[in-house]
Amino acid sequence: xxxxxxxxxVVSHGSILGENVKVEPFAVVEEGAQxxxxxxxxxxxxxxxxxxxxNNVRVGHFSVVGGDPQHLSFDCVTPSFVSIGSSTxxxxxxxxxxxxxxxxxxxxxxxxxxxxxxxxxxDSILGDRTILANGVLLGGHVEIGDDVFIGGGSAIHQxxxxxSGAMIGGLAEISxxxxxxxxxxxxxxxxxxNNVGLKRxxxxxxxxxxxxxxxxxxxxxxxNVRKLAKENLEQQSKWDSKLVREFLEFFTTGxxxxxxxxxxxxx
Numbered sequence: 001x002x003x004x005x006x007x008x009x010v011v012s013h014g015s016i017l018g019e020n021v022k023v024e025p026f027a028v029v030e031e032g033a034q035x036x037x038x039x040x041x042x043x044x045x046x047x048x049x050x051x052x053x054x055n056n057v058r059v060g061h062f063s064v065v066g067g068d069p070q071h072l073s074f075d076c077v078t079p080s081f082v083s084i085g086s087s088t089x090x091x092x093x094x095x096x097x098x099x100x101x102x103x104x105x106x107x108x109x110x111x112x113x114x115x116x117x118x119x120x121x122x123d124s125i126l127g128d129r130t131i132l133a134n135g136v137l138l139g140g141h142v143e144i145g146d147d148v149f150i151g152g153g154s155a156i157h158q159x160x161x162x163x164s165g166a167m168i169g170g171l172a173e174i175s176x177x178x179x180x181x182x183x184x185x186x187x188x189x190x191x192x193x194n195n196v197g198l199k200r201x202x203x204x205x206x207x208x209x210x211x212x213x214x215x216x217x218x219x220x221x222x223x224n225v226r227k228l229a230k231e232n233l234e235q236q237s238k239w240d241s242k243l244v245r246e247f248l249e250f251f252t253t254g255x256x257x258x259x260x261x262x263x264x265x266x267x
Contacts, residue, residue, distance in 0.1 A: 006043075015047075018055065033066070036086070050079070050098045052105075054086040060116070063094040069122030069140070071100045078102050085110035085128065092116040099123045100140070109146070127164060145180060147197065163250045165201065167194040176257045179219070180247050181211060188259040190219050203243065210244045218251060220261045225251050 004022040005011050011023055014031030021035055024043040029035065032049035040058045041047060047059065048066030059065060066082040068074065080099035085108055090096070094114045099105050100122045108120065109128035118132045121139050127146035132138075135153045142156050145164030150156070154172040162168070163180030173187045181198055183191045193215060198208055214232065218225050229251035232239060239245055251258060 009041075048082075048098075050081045051084070052081055053084045054088070054110070056087045057084055058089045060090050060092040060094060062092055063090050063096075065090070065094075065096050067095060067097050069097045069100050071122060071140070074100050081105040083107045085112065088112040088114075090114045091118070091134070094118050094120075096120040097122045115152075121158070133170065147201065149197070157256070160256060161250075161254055164246070165194055165197050167197055174259065176259045177250075177254045178259045179250050181243075182215070182219075182259065184259045189262045190215075190259045191261075204241075207241050207243050210239065210241060211247055214239075214244065214247060219258070225258050225260075226254075 002020050003017060006023060006025045008025045009023040009027045011029045012031035015029045016034045018035060018037035020038045023029060023041045026043050027041045027045045029047045030049040033047045033051045035047060035053045036055035038056045039053060042059060042061045044062045045059045046064045051066035065084060068076050079102060082096050082098045083105045087110055088108055091114060093116055096106060096108065106120060106122055106124055108126045109130060111128055112126055112130040114132045115134045117134055118136045119138060123140050124138050124142040126144045127148065129147050130144055131149045133150060133152035136150050137155045139156060139158030141159045143161045145162060147165050148162055150168045151170030151172065153170055154168055157175040160174055161177045163178060165181035166178045167183050168174060169185035172185055176188045178184050181194050183194045185191055193211055218228055229248045233248045239248065
């Protein structure tokens with residue numbers, strides 16, 4: 001096993017490090033922490049005992065993985081964890097807090113990129129290839145699907161769900177669920193579909209056409225979104241695409257309401 005641990009780094013004998021791990025000056029890896037193969041722990045980063053880091057992960061300067069959740073009733077002796085997926089990158093001063101529940105985890109998927117000064121609160125779940133631009137703040141229990149992009153400085157309220165393929169603009173304030181493959185900005189304002197993301201993922205034109213129809217029907221009219229989504233799901237012959245069905249299924253659940261189109265008026 002090849003390790004490169006700087007002589008000023010603090011790596012506990014009770015930690016588990018894979019092969020070809022590099023730990024830079026003044027970084028800390030606590031007893032009980034697990035770090036996979038080919039990982040880079042940059043200077044001054046702290047890997048807490050509750051962290052479980054997969055292979056090929058880079059943890060940036062001054063980041064903390066597995067810190068205690070910011071929850072008033074949390075007992076710090078509770079065993080809970082943070083899981084970081086393979087080939088994920090954490091920028092400078094990123095914080096990912098562990099779960100408030102015994103033996104549960106906060107999870108970041110594979111190939112994600114959390115840029116500088118982002119925060120992931122307890123019990124949040126981030127899908128594969130999630131990108132959080134600089135300064136994004138996630139409240140507790142946030143659920144994010146795969147291939148989601150959230151612009152810099154955005155704040156996501158606790159318990160919000162963000163569907164796969166969604167894109168959220170910078171400085172957004174999101175307190176309602178964001179449907180899959182939507183483009184959202186400002187305060188819960190749905191602007192349409194994330195067409196660029198759909199094309200990059202080589203989604204069929206027919207599926208995109210169906211999603212546009214459903215977007216107009218569900219989110220651009222004063223209707224009961226949940227009820228209408230359930231009614232459309234029953235029309236199986238009309239919506240036989242997996243992507244389209246996932247779009248409809250998203251709107252049949254949730255407790256926070258949904259980001260919708262908001263008509264603005266020019267003076």
